[in-house]
Amino acid sequence: xxxxxxxxxxxxxxxxxxxxxxxxxxxxxxxxxxxxxxxxxxxxxxxxxxxxxxxxxxxxxxxxxxxxxxxxxxxxxxxxxxxxxxxxxxxxxxxxxxxxxxxxxxxxxxxxxxxxxxxxxxxxxx
Numbered sequence: 001x002x003x004x005x006x007x008x009x010x011x012x013x014x015x016x017x018x019x020x021x022x023x024x025x026x027x028x029x030x031x032x033x034x035x036x037x038x039x040x041x042x043x044x045x046x047x048x049x050x051x052x053x054x055x056x057x058x059x060x061x062x063x064x065x066x067x068x069x070x071x072x073x074x075x076x077x078x079x080x081x082x083x084x085x086x087x088x089x090x091x092x093x094x095x096x097x098x099x100x101x102x103x104x105x106x107x108x109x110x111x112x113x114x115x116x117x118x119x120x121x122x123x124x125x126x
Contacts, residue, residue: 003049004041005070007113012055014112016040019051022086023072023117024079062113066098069108069116080121087119 009015019025019042028050030040036056043050074080084107087094092109097118102108106120 001048004052005049006052006054007115008058008060009053009055009113010060011112012038012040012053015053016042018111019053022090022092023083025051060113062115064115066116069097069102069118071102071106071118071120073120073122075122077121080119083119 016027020027025042026044028041028043028045030038032038037054038056039052039054041050041052072083074083087107087109094107094109095116097103097106097108097116102118102120106118108116108118111117
């Protein structure tokens, strides 16, 4: 099975910058003006999943709560530390999680749309 997480955004460039330059994903493809949507596919070529972000004239209306989280497990502590350094270098605030487990096992921050992203060391993947 292949997984695509699709989400509409109001600022495709900010999302691209965040997921590529801060989280370390790659642009896998994209499209322009497909049924009035522009979009990009972001992920890693060797994975069976990726993100699709779209933008159109219709504004995104994000509805989520504080327990809606994208959890990412970097494969090495070097990758984990590298992501957290990029987060700090870009003045992105670390925020507390509602679930105490995540505060003990990672660092949470928000993407440009306000979605919560948690980076957790691979050892915490239980």
